[in-house]
Amino acid sequence: MSDPAFERLRPYLEQPQGQTLWVADENLLTTRINPSPLLKAITNRYDLAENLKRQDWSALYSDYDFSVHTDASFDRVIYRISKEKPVVHHLINQAFRALKPGGQLLLAGAKTEGIKTYFSKAKALFGEGDCSKTAGDIWFAQLTKTSTDMSALLDDQNYTRIRAVAADEQFEYFSKPGVFGWDKIDKGSAYLIEHLDQFLMTLIEPPRSALDLGCGYGYLSLNLSHLDIPVTATDNNAAAIKACEYNFNRYPIDAQAVADNCAEQIAKKFDLIVCNPPFHAGFSVDGDLTDRFLKAAHDHLESRGIACFVTNLHIPLERKAARWFKQAEVIAANGHFKLIRLSHGN
Numbered sequence: 317m318s319d320p321a322f323e324r325l326r327p328y329l330e331q332p333q334g335q336t337l338w339v340a341d342e343n344l345l346t347t348r349i350n351p352s353p354l355l356k357a358i359t360n361r362y363d364l365a366e367n368l369k370r371q372d373w374s375a376l377y378s379d380y381d382f383s384v385h386t387d388a389s390f391d392r393v394i395y396r397i398s399k400e401k402p403v404v405h406h407l408i409n410q411a412f413r414a415l416k417p418g419g420q421l422l423l424a425g426a427k428t429e430g431i432k433t434y435f436s437k438a439k440a441l442f443g444e445g446d447c448s449k450t451a452g453d454i455w456f457a458q459l460t461k462t463s464t465d466m467s468a469l470l471d472d473q474n475y476t477r478i479r480a481v482a483a484d485e486q487f488e489y490f491s492k493p494g495v496f497g498w499d500k501i502d503k504g505s506a507y508l509i510e511h512l513d514q515f516l517m518t519l520i521e522p523p524r525s526a527l528d529l530g531c532g533y534g535y536l537s538l539n540l541s542h543l544d545i546p547v548t549a550t551d552n553n554a555a556a557i558k559a560c561e562y563n564f565n566r567y568p569i570d571a572q573a574v575a576d577n578c579a580e581q582i583a584k585k586f587d588l589i590v591c592n593p594p595f596h597a598g599f600s601v602d603g604d605l606t607d608r609f610l611k612a613a614h615d616h617l618e619s620r621g622i623a624c625f626v627t628n629l630h631i632p633l634e635r636k637a638a639r640w641f642k643q644a645e646v647i648a649a650n651g652h653f654k655l656i657r658l659s660h661g662n
């Protein structure tokens with residue numbers, strides 16, 4: 317599905333003038349643009365980086381760490397704004413550092429996404445710029461770096477710092493901006509853990525290994541540690557993997573975090589899979605993503621294993637799961653979430 321905000325920026329990538337850096341976010345996962353020696357990309361999504369590398373792009377996968385690029389080395393930075401404010405602020409600050417004097421930052425996004433406020437803050441940092449409406453709700457902003465004053469850098473809530481964000485009787489959870497629901501415990505995931513024993517009771521034998529599919533900062537993985545089995549946690553987001561590794565190092569647990577797209581590169585199968593699947597890719601609701609998570613669970617589940625999913629009540633996950641699993645059963649629900657047990661029916 318094409319994104320009207322990105323379409324406004326596309327011509328600048330198709331006909332780059334000068335050294336250009338494209339900051340690509342998850343909402344651009346399927347975008348195709350021809351590579352050019354003038355173009356580089358940076359993204360925090362593993363699948364997007366892989367997709368671009370397959371198209372011969374010079375694409376860097378990291379938690380938006382610009383330190384590999386020399387300061388003041390780009391003529392242009394192109395960025396379709398992200399969903400979360402600290403991410404956008406961090407990226408505007410990084411663009412300021414990466415641009416040569418007189419270099420340009422091009423932004424696009426919807427008014428409801430805060431593009432006009434981002435523009436005003438960026439203009440105070442950059443010195444010059446204008447912002448105009450292009451179509452519908454979409455705005456396009458052009459900023460020129462005429463200032464060298466770093467005191468107007470935007471508040472990115474200390475983007476790179478991993479910090480304690482929540483705690484319960486068992487664990488203290490560390491996380492950072494850029495991770496899904498980074499500063500709290502997700503209520504759906506907490507609900508899954510409350511009912512974990514109810515899921516486990518349905519296994520013929522205790523599980524020997526577990527997969528946390530779409531692990532975020534690792535909440536579900538940490539809450540499997542009392543089972544004393546190896547846990548593989550996977551996510552496509554670089555910030556999530558960083559936070560997850562940090563959490564795993566704080567406790568004596570056998571868990572590893574793997575950056576991947578829906579566990580594609582993980583060859584192992586597991587007795588237990590836990591998953592709170594995403595249903596948004598960027599700004600759009602992505603039904604296909606739910607299906608890809610179900611397929612990944614199917615492909616990675618041992619014949620006698622179970623996959624434990626939690627979703628919002630309105631998502632027809634058990635119906636979609638029928639395509640992949642012999643058994644798909646809602647084992648509990650409250651006013652907001654439901655817990656679904658999936659198995660191959662052996």
Ligand SMILES: C[S@@+](CC[C@H](N)C(=O)[O-])C[C@H]1O[C@@H](n2cnc3c(N)ncnc32)[C@H](O)[C@@H]1O
Binds near residue numbers: 505532551594
């Ligand atoms: C609803 S969150 C759940 C996070 C975590 N399990 C928790 O309970 O807090 C879904 C996670 O799926 C991840 N995700 C989205 N697309 C993915 C993909 N293609 N492959 C792997 N993970 C993905 C997101 O980055 C996010 O961390």
